[in-house]
């Protein structure tokens with residue numbers, strides 16, 4: 001069996017030992033970036049987050065990322081305590097402090113803040129939100145296509161912790177990932193409540209069949225920004241693309257499969273539940289879409 005791997009694997013970069021972290025209006029060394037054990041994010045997973053990537057001096061699709069962050073905060077009734085411009089300034093200040101110009105990844109996290117007592121009720125968070133940005137030097141580094149295993153953990157209905165929310169608590173996804181690893185795979189392929197193939201525990205999922213690109217309806221999965229860019233690119237380039245229900249039978253029989261996410265852009269999938277997908281390597285459609293996405297990033301981040 002080959003070594004353990006994850007879709008968020010990056011090249012080792014020693015500079016990440018000395019990065020500076022944004023924490024509640026201050027920029028502090030990594031070792032000093034600490035939050036209270038009373039923080040609602042630590043205690044309860046009560047917060048939202050967003051992942052962004054820096055290419056050639058520009059944070060790609062930052063407008064969409066900020067929209068999604070503010071929408072998620074509103075959904076959980078969390079006041080970020082900053083305007084969009086202030087959030088953007090915090091990103092730029094952290095970038096400048098770290099002297100980063102390209103190939104960086106930022107994780108913005110906002111929690112309901114420090115609680116007065118160690119209990120669940122949101123009214124116990126009385127000190128305002130905790131806002132932090134971890135910004136790392138980051139170049140994705142995958143030595144081989146990803147292996148997936150279907151797991152018993154479902155993408156639930158929207159009334160049970162809507163799977164569209166980028167919530168701090170990722171336990172359902174983490175359990176899916178653990179189950180996949182125990183099955184000898186890298187990441188978990190998750191079904192929806194009707195048994196249709198939906199998404200993985202950390203990325204959106206696509207298959208390619210006979211020149212057509214298929215992904216889930218978009219219900220039950222993260223409304224991925226990279227997912228939407230891939231759909232838009234297919235439409236703009238006359239590649240037939242469908243958001244539809246499909247099953248594991250369609251998936252095992254696909255010519256290609258790939259994942260999407262801000263970190264890794266498009267990641268080829270070589271194997272699902274012990275079945276080789278296509279020839280087990282990156283297929284021509286995945287390669288084409290990766291090229292189109294690279295061009296889009298070059299335009300966006302010129």
Ligand SMILES: Cc1ncc(COP(=O)(O)O)c(C=O)c1O
Pocket residue numbers: 051166173199200201202203204222223224225226227260261262263
């Ligand atoms: C569960 C899940 N799916 C998919 C994605 C990919 O979304 P995006 O393309 O916006 O990075 C993420 C990233 O936050 C995620 O957490």
